Amino acid sequence: MRNLFYHSWDSAKECIQKSEGIMVTAGSVEEHGFHLPLGTDIxxxxxxxxxxxxKENLYYYPCITYGQVWSAKEFEGTISxxxxxxxxxCLQAVESVLRVCPRRVILYxxxxxxxxxxxxxxxxxxxxxLGGNVFHIKNAGIEKKAQHILTSPVWNGSVWHAGELETSLMLYAAEELVDMEAATAEFPPVPFFYGKKPVPWKKFLKSGAFGDAACATREKGEALFRLICRELEEQVRCIKGEENNE
Structure with a gap:
């Protein structure tokens, strides 16, 4: 178990100081359509x-639970x-970790x-x-890298919130929490001002899910999960390699 939530303080100290580093994670509690739980991102x-x-001999802290979710905040149940x-x-969380002298801290x-x-x-x-050994990794451009796995388009070319991609991942990671009977296929017209000024999603989206969540499968989710893991692992290895080259 790599989640330090389940370790005692002395065990956590050893993990922090002897591993390759610590991951500080953050999530959100927000709507994910009719078919996915509020805690999907966590x-x-x-x-x-x-x-x-x-894979990379790191440990991680459980998610900072609530996140910045302005676009979805008008959907009931969402906390922004x-x-x-x-x-x-985040600053105070990272500073707490740094006091234990980890090899590196990675935000994700x-x-x-x-x-x-x-x-x-x-x-x-x-x-x-204090930033010399603090880094940030992320899943940039998933929708483009996963085109060979997905069978439906993402909304507006980039927004895949609660659609086929994320629903497939959830079917792989926590299938028991997914209600596929409630999955939707929603491709609303792109509002004129979208991208030019803030537009809350509830102004033009009924379900809260973009795209065709109904065509998600566990098999796609497994392929997506492995793809994203490889990307994240490569980012971690690059961080280690760059440090060694300094």
Whole structure:
């Protein structure tokens, strides 16, 4: 078990100091259509963290639960916190880990809305002289890299929230939490101002899920999971390699 949540403090100390590094993770509690749970991003963040940490000899902390989810905040059940609140939370979490002297700290979130905040956290740590061994990995451009696996388009070319991609991953990682009978296929017209100004999703989206979630399968989810794991593992190995070249 690579999740430090389940370790005693002395065991955690040994894991932090003797492993290749510690992953600080963040998620969200937000709508994911009619068919996926609010905790989808946390479930998937933990699944990827466990797999990558096992492969690369890292350990990880459980998700900072709530994230920046402005676009989905009008859907009931969603919890959205401000970027400033999340930034300060992340900063204090990372500073706590750094006091135990890990080899490196890696920030990771499957929820895309947290990435900008994580980048700001690293800048703040760098300005304080604490960022030398703090890094950030992410699943950039999944929708393009997974085109050979997906059988339906993603909405507006890039938005795959709760659609075929994410639903397939959940069918692989936690199938018992997915209600495929409630899965939808929704491709709303792109609002004129979308991308030019903030537009809440509930203004134009009924289900909360973009694209065709109904064509998701566990088999696609396994292929997607392995693809993303390989990408994340390569990023971790690159971090190790760059450090060795300094």
């Amino acid at each position: 479930i998937l963040t933990h699944a990827f963290a466990e797999a990558v940490c096992e 916190i401000s970027p400033d609140c999340l930034r300060e939370y 979130s499957f929820h895309n809305g947290n990435h900008k905040v994580m980048e700001e956290v690293m800048r703040e740590l760098t300005d304080r002289g």
